[in-house]
Amino acid sequence: MRVHVLYFADAREAVGRTEEWLEVPPGVATVGALRDHLCARGGPWAVLARRGTRFAINRAVAPGASAPIHDGDEIAVFPAISGG
Numbered sequence: 001m002r003v004h005v006l007y008f009a010d011a012r013e014a015v016g017r018t019e020e021w022l023e024v025p026p027g028v029a030t031v032g033a034l035r036d037h038l039c040a041r042g043g044p045w046a047v048l049a050r051r052g053t054r055f056a057i058n059r060a061v062a063p064g065a066s067a068p069i070h071d072g073d074e075i076a077v078f079p080a081i082s083g084g
Contacts, residue, residue, distance in 0.1 A: 001026075001071040003034070008078040014047035031055045032065025034075065052080035 006019045028037050039049045047053075055062040056076040057069060069075060 003069060004074045006074065006076045008076060010079055011048060011053065011077045014044040029068060030065060031062045031067045031069060034069060048077060054078050054080055
């Protein structure tokens with residue numbers, strides 16, 4: 001499966017890129033599994049494991065780590081949004 005990953009804010013700064021097309025191995029079928037796969041790269045990728053990191057699938061915020069991903073999906077990675 002291949003997904004288009006977009007990085008925003010501190011995720012973009014940490015990994016040093018704005019986007020990538022990523023071929024994910026079999027078994028990576030949820031947002032949580034994708035996060036774990038990216039974090040396994042080590043180094044700056046560990047920032048994605050921070051509490052508060054959010055994901056969106058095809059421009060809709062993922063409801064949780066068990067949200068499924070599919071071939072061709074656009075996955076956005078961004079920090080928690082807060083206001084005040």
